[in-house]
Amino acid sequence: MRKKIMTISIFVAILLTGCTPEENQELATEEVTIVAGSIGGGWDITARAMQDSLLSENLIDGEIHVLNKVGAGGELGWKYTQQQKDPVLAVNSSLLITNHLLGQSQLTYKDFTLLAILATEWEVVVVSKDSSIDSAKTMMGNLKDAPHDYKIGVSPRLGNDDQLSFVLASKRAGVQPEKLNFQIYENSANVVDALLKKQIDVATMTLAEAKKYYDLDQVKILVISSDDRLKELPEVPTWSEEGIEIVFEHWRGIMGPPDMTEDEIRFWDQTIEKMVQTEQWQQTLEKYMWKDFYMNSSETTQFLEQQSKMYEDLMKTNEGNE
Known part of the structure; x- marks a missing residue:
C-alpha cells in the first residue's frame, strides 16, 4: 500500500x-x-x-x-x-x-x-477639408431629406463597425438607413483617396485610421462616437452633442x-x-x-x-x- x-x-x-x-x-x-x-x-x-x-x-x-x-x-x-x-x-x-x-x-x-x-x-465620420458639410447635424439633416444623395465610403465591406455605427446614428436621426448609398473600398487609405478625389462625399472609419489624414490637414472629423469629447481632440464633438444619442465602441x-x-x-x-x-x-x-x-x-x-x-x-x- x-x-x-x-x-x-x-x-x-x-x-x-x-x-x-x-x-x-x-x-x-x-x-x-x-x-x-x-x-x-x-x-x-x-x-x-x-x-x-x-x-x-x-x-x-x-x-x-x-x-x-x-x-x-x-x-x-x-x-x-x-x-x-x-x-x-x-x-x-x-x-x-x-x-x-x-x-x-x-x-x-x-x-x-x-x-x-x-x-x-472610437468611430468617426470624416469629410474632405474643403467639403461644404460643416457638421454631423447638417449631414444627417440632408440625409433625412435625401438619403441617397451622399456617397458614403466604408472599408473593407458592409457589416463592419464603421458602417454599423453610421447606420445606427442615422436611424436615431430619423434617416432611413436602408436607403443610404454606401461605397465599398479595400482599406481606409482607398476610402480617403476617394474622398479627396470627390468620388465620395463622406467616410466612416475608426479614429486611428482617420487621425493621420486629420493631422495632415486633409480631412475634417465631423463627429466621434465617444461618450465625451477626447482631451486629445477637444474640437471634435460627440454624436450626443449633435443631437443624436449614440455611443459606439469598436x-x-x-x-x-x-x-x-x-x-x-x-x-x-x-x-x-x-x-x-x-x-x-x-x-x-x-x-x-x-x-x-x-x-x-x-x-x-x-x-x-x-x-x-x-x-x-x-x-x-x-x-x-x-
Whole structure:
C-alpha cells in the first residue's frame, strides 16, 4: 500500500509540474505569425503593436512576423489561420460575427480558439477639408431629406463597425438607413483617396485610421462616437452633442487556430495579460487613443457570445444595405 501511495503521489507531481509557467514558456516557439489585413489598417496597427510590445519586453523568445492577408473582409486571413498548426494568431473584430450574419462567410467565432479582447476605439465620420458639410447635424439633416444623395465610403465591406455605427446614428436621426448609398473600398487609405478625389462625399472609419489624414490637414472629423469629447481632440464633438444619442465602441481581439491545447491557451493567457500591462502597450493605447479592454480567453468567449446576439439584432436594421 505504501508503494502504491508513493506511485500515485509521483504521478500527481508530474502532472502538476507539467502545468507550470516555466513549462508553458517553452510553448513560445522560435517563430510566431500574427495575421492582419492591409498595411496601415486597424488590424495591421494592432498586430504590429502586439509585435513591438511582446518583443520589447522579451515576452516571446523567438521571432514574431506580421503577415498581411488582404481581401474578403478578413476572410482570407482567417481561413489561412484556421488551417495552420504552427503558432499563428489572427487579429479580429466584429467582422468575425457580421460577415457570417450577412451570409458573406461560413466562418464564425466558434471556428477558432478565442484568446483575448485587447482594446476598443472610437468611430468617426470624416469629410474632405474643403467639403461644404460643416457638421454631423447638417449631414444627417440632408440625409433625412435625401438619403441617397451622399456617397458614403466604408472599408473593407458592409457589416463592419464603421458602417454599423453610421447606420445606427442615422436611424436615431430619423434617416432611413436602408436607403443610404454606401461605397465599398479595400482599406481606409482607398476610402480617403476617394474622398479627396470627390468620388465620395463622406467616410466612416475608426479614429486611428482617420487621425493621420486629420493631422495632415486633409480631412475634417465631423463627429466621434465617444461618450465625451477626447482631451486629445477637444474640437471634435460627440454624436450626443449633435443631437443624436449614440455611443459606439469598436473592439479588436486576437485568436488562434481551432483545437489549440489547454497549455497553449494558458500560455497565451499569461503572455497577453503581461503584454497589456507593459509600458510599450500603454504607449500604444495613448498613441492611437484606444481604450484598454483586455479580456482573457474565457472572458472573450462569453463576450463574443453576447456580441453575436447584439449584432444579430443590429443587422436587422441593416438588411436593406446588402
